[in-house]
Amino acid sequence: MSPELLIPLLAAAVQSGTPVLYATLGEMFTERSGILNLGVEGMMVVGALAAFLTAKFTGSPWLGLLAGGMAASALGGIHALVCLEFLGNQTVSGLALTILGAGLADYLGTPYIGQNAPGFYAFDMPVLSAIPFIGPIFFKHDALVYISFLAPLAFWFFWHRTRTGMALTAAGEYPKAAAAAGLNPVRLRWIGILVGGFLIGMGGAYLSLAYTHLWTNGMSAGRGWIAVALVIFAFWRPGRAVFGAYLFGGVMAFQLRLQATGTNLPSSLLLMLPYALTIFVLLLSAMRGKGKSSAAPAALGVNIEPEG
Numbered sequence: 425m426s427p428e429l430l431i432p433l434l435a436a437a438v439q440s441g442t443p444v445l446y447a448t449l450g451e452m453f454t455e456r457s458g459i460l461n462l463g464v465e466g467m468m469v470v471g472a473l474a475a476f477l478t479a480k481f482t483g484s485p486w487l488g489l490l491a492g493g494m495a496a497s498a499l500g501g502i503h504a505l506v507c508l509e510f511l512g513n514q515t516v517s518g519l520a521l522t523i524l525g526a527g528l529a530d531y532l533g534t535p536y537i538g539q540n541a542p543g544f545y546a547f548d549m550p551v552l553s554a555i556p557f558i559g560p561i562f563f564k565h566d567a568l569v570y571i572s573f574l575a576p577l578a579f580w581f582f583w584h585r586t587r588t589g590m591a592l593t594a595a596g597e598y599p600k601a602a603a604a605a606g607l608n609p610v611r612l613r614w615i616g617i618l619v620g621g622f623l624i625g626m627g628g629a630y631l632s633l634a635y636t637h638l639w640t641n642g643m644s645a646g647r648g649w650i651a652v653a654l655v656i657f658a659f660w661r662p663g664r665a666v667f668g669a670y671l672f673g674g675v676m677a678f679q680l681r682l683q684a685t686g687t688n689l690p691s692s693l694l695l696m697l698p699y700a701l702t703i704f705v706l707l708l709s710a711m712r713g714k715g716k717s718s719a720a721p722a723a724l725g726v727n728i729e730p731e732g
Contacts, residue, residue: 466525
C-alpha cells in the first residue's frame with residue numbers, strides 16, 4: 425500500500441479509535457475498583473446526547489464535553505447505588521443501564537436527528553505535525569485526540585504513583601484488607617464508578633461533537649460493548665488499551681473506505697468486520713491467558729457485604 429493511501433487510513437484509525445479509547449479507559453477505571461459495569465453502551469449514548477444538546481444550546485463544545493461526562497457519570501451513579509448501597513447484581517444492573525440509556529437517548533434525541541451542533545475540529549499541532557509520516561497520522565486531529573494521547577500516561581501515574589490510585593486498586597483486589605488498613609472501599613468504589621463514567625461520557629461526547637458533529641439515534645453503534653471487551657484484551661493495562669482501540673479504529677476506517685471504492689462485498693458483511701475482530705481478539709486473549717492466573721482484579725464483580 426502506498427503512503428498516499430496508508431497515511432490517511434492510519435490517521436482515520438486514530439480518530440475512529442479515540443472514542444473507544446476513552447470508553448475503554450473509563451471501564452478500566454471502574455473495574456480496577458472492583459465494579460463490573462456492562463452499562464458502557466448506554467452511558468456512551470447518553471453522554472453523546474447530553475454533549476450534543478449542551479453544545480447546541482450554549483454554543484460551547486467544551487461545555488458539551490463537560491455535560492456529556494457528567495450525564496454518563498450520573499447514570500453510573502445509579503449503578504453505584506444499586507451495587508454498593510443495595511448490593512444488587514452487578515451484571516444485571518449494568519445490562520439494565522444499557523437498555524435505559526439507549527431508550528432515553530432515542531426518546532429525547534429523536535427531535536434532533538440530523539441537526540448540527542458546534543464541535544471540535546482538527547488543527548495542526550505546531551512542529552509535530554511537520555514530522556514525516558508520524559505527523560500526518562498523529563498530529564493533525566482535534567483537541568480531544570491530543571488529550572487522549574496523555575490519558576494512558578496519566579492513568580499509569582495515578583494507579584502506580586499516587587496513594588488514591590493504590591487505594592482504589594486495593595478496593596478492587598482485597599476490599600477487606602483495604603478496610604482493615606483504615607480505607608473505605610465502598611467510597612473508593614463510588615469514586616471508581618463516577619470517574620469511570622465521566623470518561624465513558626467523554627467517549628460518547630467525542631462521537632457527537634468531533635466524529636460526526638450531528639445527532640442520530642444509535643450513535644454509539646456497539647462501541648460500548650467493544651470497550652468492555654477491550655478491557656479484557658488489554659489485561660486492565662492502559663497501554664494495551666491504546667493498541668486495541670486503534671486496531672478497532674483501523675478496521676472501522678478500512679471497511680468504510682472499502683465501501684467507498686464500490687466493492688462488490690455486501691455492506692452488511694463489511695460492517696460486521698470490527699465486531700468480528702473483537703471476538704477474535706477476545707479469543708486470542710483467552711488462549712494467551714490459558715493456564716495463567718487472571719489479570720482481572722481479584723474482587724471484580726464481588727459486592728462488599730456489611731460486617732455482621
